[in-house]
Structure formats: C-alpha cells, structure tokens
Amino acid sequence: MSKISKILIANRGEIACRVIKTARKMNIATVAVYSDADKNALHVEMADEAVHIGPPAAADSYLVQDKIIAACRETGADAVHPGYGFLSENPGFAERLKEEGIIFVGPNPHAVTAMGDKITSKKLAQEAGVSTVPGHMGLIADADEAVKISKQIGYPVMIKASAGGGGKGMRIAWNDEEAREGFQSSKNEAANSFGDDRIFIEKFVTQPRHIEIQVLGDKHGNCIYLGERECSIQRRNQKVIEEAPSPFLDEETRAAMGAESVALAKAVDYDSAGTVEFIVDGDRNFYFLEMNTRLQVEHPVTELITGVDLVEQMIRVAQGEKLAMAQDDVTLDGWAIESRIYAEDPFRNFLPSIGRLTRYRPPVEGPRENGAIVRNDTGVFEGGEISMFYDPMIAKLCTWGPDRGVALEAMREALDVFELEGIGHNIPFLQAVYDHDRFIRGDITTGFIAEEYPDGFTGAPENAGRMRKLAAVAALMHDVSEHRAARISGSLPNHTRHVPDMWCVEIGDKHYRADIRGSKGLRTIVMDDPEEDKAAIEMEVLMNWKPGDPLVRALVDNTPLNFLVAKRPEGYTIRHRGCSFCVKVRTPEAAALAAHMPVKVAPDTSNLLLCPMPGVVVKLMVEEGDVVEDGQALAVVEAMKMENTLRAEKRAKVSAIKAQAGDNLAVDAVIMEFEAV
Template identity: 80%
Template sequence: MTKIKKILIANRGEIACRVIKTARKMGIKTVAVYSDADKNALHVRMADEAVHIGPPAVNQSYLVMEKIIKAVEDTGADAVHPGYGFLSENPEFAKLLAKKKIAFIGPNPHAIVSMGDKITSKKLAQDAGVSCVPGHMGLIEDADEAVKIANKVGYPVMIKASAGGGGKGMRIAWNDEEAREGFQSSKNEAATSFGDDRIFIEKFVTQPRHIEIQVLGDKHGNCIYLGERECSIQRRNQKVIEEAPSPFLDEETRAAMGAESVALAKAVNYDSAGTVEFIVDGDKNFYFLEMNTRLQVEHPVTELITGVDLVEQMIRSAQGEELNMSQDDVTLTGWALESRIYAEDPYRNFLPSIGRLKRYRPPAEGKVESGAIVRNDTGVFEGGEISMFYDPMIAKLCTWGDDRGIAIDAMKVALDNFELDGIGHNIPFLQAVYDHDRFARGDITTAFIAEEYPDGFLGAPENAGHTRKIAAVCALMHDIKEHRAAQISGSLPNHARHVPDEWAVAVKSPTGEDRTYSADINGDSGLRTIVMNDDSDKAALELEVGLNWRPGEETVRAFVDSRAFTFKARAIPEGYRVWHRGVIFDVAVRNPRAAELAKLMPIKLAPDTSNLLLCPMPGVVVSVLVEEGQTVEDGQALAVVEAMKMENTLRAESRCVVSKVNASAGDNLAVDDVIMEFEKPE
C-alpha cells in the first residue's frame, strides 16, 4: 500500500472544494487546475498549488487529458481525483494515468468501460438478470433512425447520451417531431459536454420515482451499499432536490435494491464509490437505469445519514486499503435533504443567469437550535463571477434532522436565511417545493414539477397569515425608517417631523389577491404591539413584533408572536419588494391620506413585446431555424440558444410572419436582445 501525498483535482467549482476539504483533513496536499474563466475561483484559492490549463471552453481546458497529465507531472502529484463530469468517467484517462503510475481516485478502467457507458452497462445488467427499462441498446446513426426506433419502442421515449450525466444530452419525446429535434439536441450537447455524441433510446416510464443506491468497494473484492437516495424532484432531467433515505421504500425493497446493486458492482470488480440508479414504480417494482462510476453530486445526503466520508473512502481505496466497515456496520440515522442552488431565474422558465455575486452569504454551517445540522457545499464567494461557460450550480445546501419533518423545517429556515444577490437564482422555487403539501407527504415522482407547475413557476400560493405578518413587519420597518429621518431632520432648526402611529399598507402579489391593511403601531422601542385591520369584516388582530433591522438591510429577521419570521426585502418607491417562501410581494406603506390619493393614480401598463422574439438568457446562438418573410406556426422552433452547456429551443407563441432576423449562429446575446421581429399574417 502506497500512501497518497499530493492530489491533483481535475475539476472545478464546489466538487473541487469538497475534495480539498477531505484531503486537507487527511494531511494530503492538493493541486487545482483552472481555465482563464476560473483564475480567481474559490477552488484555486483553497488548493496548495494551482496550474493554468487553457481557455474557458471545456474542450480546450478541463477535457484535455494531455494538459491535466502535464499539470500532474509538473507539480509532482501522485494521484488525480476527477470529481464528477468532465473526465470522471473517461476510461482512456484512467488508463493513461495507470500507465504513468499515477493513482486514479475512482474505479478501475474495466469498471468504467463496463458500467460507465450506459449501453454497455444495460447489456451487462440484462445478462445478469437485472430488470431493465425497455429500449434500443444499439447506437443510433441519425434522426431518421431515431424516429423509427422511437415508434418501435412506443412514445413517450427518453433520448439519452451514452456517456451522459447531470441531465446533459437528455430529451423526452412524445412524437416524431420531438424525437427528431431531441436526437440532434442531445447529440450536440453530448459532444460539447462529454466529447462523445453517441445516443440511445429507451421507454420513458410515466409516474416514476428516481431512487439510487450508493455502493462502495475496494481493491480486495469487498463491496457494500450505503442505503438509497430519492432524486425524484427533477427539472429537465436535472436533479433539484435529493433526500436520504427515500420516503417511499420499505426495508425489504431497500435490501433487494442494495443486494442487486452490490452484485452488479462485484461483477466488474468495482473498487471505489459509485451509484446504481433505478426507476421505481408505484408498486415498488424497480428497473435498472445506469451505473455512475464516479462520485455523485448528491453524495452529501448519504454522508449525513451514515457518517461516512465518501471522498475519504475513495482515497483510501485508491491507496489499496481494505474497506474498514462491513454491510452490518452500515446504519442509516435520521434524514437528510440537499437543495441544489442554481444560477437560473425560475420566473423566466429557469433560464440561466450570469453575472457577479454582489451578495453571497449562506446560512452558518453546523448544529442549529432544533438539533438539526446545516451543511453548504459551494465553490463561489461574494464578489465572484458566475460564468456562462460552466454548470450553473452555486451551492448544495443540505440539512439533517432526526426525522424528515425536522430536516424539512431546518431547510426552510436555512433557505430563508440564504443571502444571494446579483444574479437570478432558484431559491424561491426551492422554498415553494418544500412548502408544498405533496412534498411534505412524500408523494413525489419525476413528474412532480411538470404536474404542479405546468405553465412554469409563477410563484407559490399565497398564505394569508404570512401576508399579514409581512404587512405588519413592513409597517414597522417603514416606521423605523421614518423615525430615523425625523431624528435627522429634528437635529436641524425648524425641521422637526411628525411621524404618525398608523400606516396604510397595500400588498400586491402575482399569485394572490391584493390586500390592504391599517397598521396601528404601539410602543416606542423593543417589542411592539401592532393592531392590524384588513378590508374584511373580521375583528382586528394584534401581533407582537420584535425587529432588529436597519434601513438598507435586505434580509429581515423578525419575531412575530415569539416565533422567528424571516424574509427578503428591497426598497422600492413608497415601500418594499418582498420575497418570502416563493412568493413575491410589492408592499406599499403610506400615511392614510397618501393611501387615499394613491387610489386615484393611473396604472402604468407594460410595453407590448408580443411582436418580438427576445433572448431569454445570456448565451450563444447555435442556429436560426427560420428566414425573413417565412410564415411560422404556433409552437414552431425559431432558434436555438446555448447557455451553460444546455441548448434551449425558442418557439413561436402564435402564427405569424418573420419580418426581420437580427441574429445569426455564433452571436453572443444578452438578456432581452431582439433575435427576430414578427408581423401578423395577411
């Protein structure tokens, strides 16, 4: 057994930072690699050494094996951890390292070849008697063949990249047109993300649950499983929320899935951390999907319920150590959740967002008052840039609790306290999911998002009790600000201001009714009693509000009737824009006379952009699919724009004529740049 002394991490972002933390704990030196876009990245700052490997494009930097190998040799590293994505499941990379006697912190090349390729792994699973989803296991040459195979398998079908992962190179097709488009988009994404454009097709099982088993092996033939993870909350085949254990499985099914996963791993002498993924139907029948021969993005939830550091186990296995535990030693304790926080705008169909993190202050890690644990795996920092070149993940926020309810409550509080500004992000959407009664019941499938938000995410349902609390706290915020202004003006001769005790509060939200309140504030400081009257016939409600807030702060932490109540607020004319649990409110706070006059003001209408195709996110035009003068139909594809390694097809909203095309393939566009203009057909 040879001890590893220095690890080069052939990756970036949060997973590179994650590996560095464990290596540091084990007393192992680390080397980071970085592209031009990542020269100031957090993983570069954290590592003991850093090596520049090229331009931002991954096929000129992170995917170039020769550059990684040279960085290893130049720094004297004796091992490489590939993280996930990039070269993590490339058998040629593992073989090249082995030839140069550099330890690969992952499975042996034979296992990667056998199980890392989805087509090969399915054939092996079938030969081993593992139940698989029906589909076409051979390679598909072109879109015409894809359509023929899809018809033979039967719609709906899943078009998947053979070397894929992380939702890249995956499309669901419900008809011939979608199969044709999906094949080409999947092929393009696969080539860009993995350097491998092979595609296969399988039956898309409706109403499935995505449940995976974590396996762990060594080089001495030992292999165990560490329970399961439920990953059914997905959008565009990209996991959004994961939890361990699954709220759906029973002990018998868990044991059966675990035993089958271990048998499959042993068949290829698996000797590292890996994951066997299954589709599970409503009757707990499970079907093998694929095996990921690498560390998974969602590995923290397994670590939280088992106490096992998976990165450490991977390093020890690469050193030739035997597993220091048996299957009987594995116990699942409590419940863990992971929220993937992405740079994307949920109110604009989750399109990618780029820019500077003007504010990035995640909740404190460690044990909280409820006894729960908060963990945040990240690769960014306040003031850093979110680039268009890479995955849009900002952080993985995790909570652990004694049971699922405690873990969910801890996650809600943690998301409330996550301060993030400067880019669009999906925290409001995550909050809405955790507040959803279906999620609370564990009644989830991979179709959850499509079923609950069929028209896209417009915000969570409004909670009238929360709205009243927001109105009361905003009234007190305004009162604090006005008293502060009065003190300043009162220090000047003849400029003293009177601050009223009663305020008129008008609350507007896109998902609920407009509400108006009168807020009578009693007391001068400390705990204040606020008498709230709304425009109904109900009796007034008294709320005790404690607030330690200063004008300009955007995270508002209050206590309402002795319970913590947190939301985000930003000053707007006459009040605040408030974000709380997936709902956006505009809250106007006025004195009673100003409120009367406000009712007489005309409503400003938004400009009409229905005759324009606007770029919904910053990205590169892959192709323009129509010409000037062409009549297009409702739903017809107009252009394809790529951002953060994902292709997005933009479609016509109605029948129209293309009057002008302003963009062409290769153009870099910003949000709301005009791609083309339309006019009504004659």
C-alpha cells in the same frame, strides 16, 4: 500501494472545493487546475498549488488529458481526483494515469469502461439478470433511425447520451417530430459536454420515481451499500432536490435494491464510491437505469445520514486500504435534504443566468437549536462571477434532522436567510416546492415539476396569513426608518417631525391598516383589513432590523419570520417562501391619494422573439417572410452547455431577423420580429 501525498483535482467549482476539504483533513496536499475563466475561483484559492491549463472552454482546458497529466508532473501530484463530470468517467483517462504511475481516485479502468458507458452497463445488467427498462441498446445512426426505433418501443421514449450525466444530452419524445428534434439536440449536447455523441433510446416509464443506491467497494473484493437517495424532483432530467432516505421505500425494497446494486458492482470488480440508479414504479418494482462510477453531486445527503465521508473513502480505497466497515455496520440515522441552488431564473423558464455575485451570504453552517444541522457545499464567493462556460450550480444547501419534518423545516429556514444578489437564481422555486402539499406528503415522481407547474413557475401561491404578518413587519420597518429620519432632522434647527402610529400597507392586492403600539422592544401591532368585515388581528412583533439591512429576522407571536428585503419608493420589495411582493407603506392621507394614481402598463413585446438568457445562437430555423404556427421551433440558443429551443407563441409572419447563427447575445436581445397574419 503507497500512501497518497498530493492530489490534483481535475475539476473546478464546488466539487473541487469539496475534495480539498477532505484532503486537508487527511493531511494530503492539493493541486487545483484552472482555466482563464477560473483564475480567481475559490478552488484555486483553497488549494496548496494551482496550475493554469488553458482557455475557458472545457474542451480546451478541463477535458484535455495531456494538460492534466502535465500538471501532475509539474507539481509532483501522485494522485488525481476527477470529481464529477469532465473526465470522471473517461476510461481512457483512467488508463493513461495508470500508465503514468499516477493514482486515479476512482474505480479501475475496467469498471469505468463497463459501467461508465450506459449502453454497455445495461447489457451487463441484463446478462446479470437485473430488470432493465425496455429500450434499444445499440448505437443509432441518424434521426430517421431514431424515429423508427422510437415507434417500435412505443412513445413516450427517453433519448439519452451514452456518455451522459447531469441531465446533459437527454430528451423525452412523445411523437415523431420530438424524436427527430430530440435526437439531434441530444447528439449536439453530448458532443459538446462529453466529446462523445453516441445516443441510445429507452422507454420512458410514466409516474416513475428516481431512486439511487450508493455503493462503496475496495480493491480486495469487499462491497457494501449505504442506503438510498430519492432524486425524483427533476427538471429536464436534471436533479433539483435530493433526500435520504426515500420517503417511499420500505425496508424490504431497500434491502433488495441494495443487494442487487452490490451484485452488479462486484460483477465488474468495482472499487470506489459509485451509484446504481433505478426507476421505481408505484408498486415499488424497480428497474436498473444506469451506474455512475463517479462521485455523485448529491453525495452529501448520504454522508449526513451515515456519517461516512465518501471522498475520504475514495482516497483510502485508491491507496489500497480495505473498507473499515461491513454491511452490518451501516446504519441510517435521521433524514437529510439537499437543494441544488442554480444560477437560473425560474420566472423565465429556468433559463441560465450569468454575472457577478454582488451579494453571497449563505446561512451559517452547523447545528441548530432544534437538533438540525446545516451544510453548504459551494465553489463561489461574494464578488465572484458565474460564467457562461460551465454548469450554473452555485451551491448545494443541505440540512439534516432526526426526522423528515425537522430536516424540511430547517431547509425552509435556511433558504429564508440565504442572501444571493446579482444574478437570477432558483431559491424562490425551491421554497415553493418545499411548501407544496405533495412534497410534504412525499407524493413525488420525476414528473412533479411538469405536473405542478405546466405553464412555468410564476411564484408560490399567496398565503393570506403569511401576507398579513409580512405587512405587519413591513409597517414596523417603515416606522423604524421614519423615527430614524425624525431623529436626524430633529438635530437640525427648526426641524421637528412627528411620526404617526398608524400606517396603511399595500402588499400584493391586499390592503391593511397597521396600528403600532409601544416605542421599542416587543411591539404590539393591530392589523385591520378595511376591505373585509373581520375583527382586527393583534400581533406581537420583535425585530432588530436596521435601515439598509437586506435580511429581516423577526419574531411574530414568538414564531420566526425571516425574509429578504430591498428598499423601493414608498416601501419595499419583500421576497419570502417563493413569493416576491411589492410592499408600499403610507400614511392614511397618502394612501387615499395613491388610490387615484394611474397604473403603469408594461411595454408590449409580443411581436418580438427575445433571447431569454445570455448565449450563442446555434441555429435559426425560419427565414424572413415565413409564416409560423403556435409551438413551432424558431431558433436554438446554447448557454451553459445546454441547448434551448425557442418556439412561437402564436401564429404570425416573420417580418425581420435580427441575429445570425454564431452570434453571442445578451439577455432580451431581439432575435426576430413578427407581424400579424
């Protein structure tokens, strides 16, 4: 097979940019394809050439095989890398490329057919003697049959799209009603995301870990595995945090899972970079879940601990090269963690957020003083837009360290300085998880988020010591601002201002007095809590912040304290480690007067059903005059390819319906109104 000279990336966003970087390193020309919504996207700018392929909807652009092949002909691309999602696991697409004489940078069509379909792959795994989760592998005709099968398997069950991936088309059902509702939602999501609405059902294993093995095969019968990834931190079956290796596996279990993964890959002549996924119980018993024949979203953590560029290996295998390494050559070095940064609001039940990135300043990539490495894979840029038409991923922030502790601390510090404005995002939630005692211990399962945040995410727990440090730095920031203002006013005739050394700081429900000593450089700040009968605490603070800077980098007692800040009347909004604080800094006289000010009460919206994110109303499930019960489904809203069921929070009567199926709604648009019964 001849060398590849030009690759067309049949994808968008972060993964398209990722493929372009490796192709450029290999001196291979690249072609981007783009929809109307992506005409200004980063992957279009990075590629050597770009071809427009249609309207924003993926079904009219990125999923249209004829348009991808036409773009290859137009540009002379002799290979296609599908990325993940879209056409990456479509055997018909791989076959068409083969017929056209275009190299598919992925496995052969037979392997895609055998393993890309979850039902087929499970049957093959069973025939090969691989332990699988109990379930119904046949197709399911309707919701009634789904309920019947679920009862036979025994609740809870997992309802999954056969052609699914990335958490799309997946639901957990604990009873008949949820099985019926989940079947239809999974079917709809599967049709919209993959053009294939087939559904299957399997037993949901409680207290499971989701651990996957990276495999790599060539066209000469060679296949190896490159360790495992722990992917148990999930929300709605969508991975949020991944790490490699797993903090749970031992060498014996790793070797057994790896050997089984290689055996399964060889059984279908697998010849690319793919992943075999397992559910692992508390006793390290593992069960085959599925095989993804494509590159995984979380592949960077494997690259970081093995030093293997998986995209490069895919390209080399696709052009007929033998693997340059054997199993004994694979070594796992250090620890890597990946944070999936999404455009979603964790304080609103993780609902998707769209809009313009008014500020996007990720941490600087590369090595750190403690030996850690930071990597950020992204497909966005400052000023770009997050569209409602595609997956809401913004970036994949990765850190590597010689051990888990170093990698974890590097991730915390990287998230502290990640500047992201204009949309809702999940960085506060990620920060809270990384500080959670269970995560630090490695005591995690796929139920972690549901167990630790059963009522949703409202912010990380407040840390008194950390709040005191933030209050001290906020006082110094205010002092810097006041001295700057004094210098400006002092340059005018008859305008001189005295800046006090004592400030009263209100942060959350805490109140401190901050006595700032020294005039510049390293400052000593004496912090006193007037409401507690404790001795004052003295801190040394070094900071080079200037008024207007959104990022504060400070040293408090020679320990880094970095956080994001926005100016507000009398103080700042500070965001740090999963918490958001309204901080007010006043003179002692102003603080005494402020104590007498009335508290503003937020408006009551309890009688309204508001659209929680920009989206399309798929279905209204009640009518005016209906009496609804607590938890009853009221409407379904689709956003970013995911269906979201909105439910009643209490018993009430529907007094008015303000939206209809098919309506495009903005965030907080009124869908219906209620009255007491």
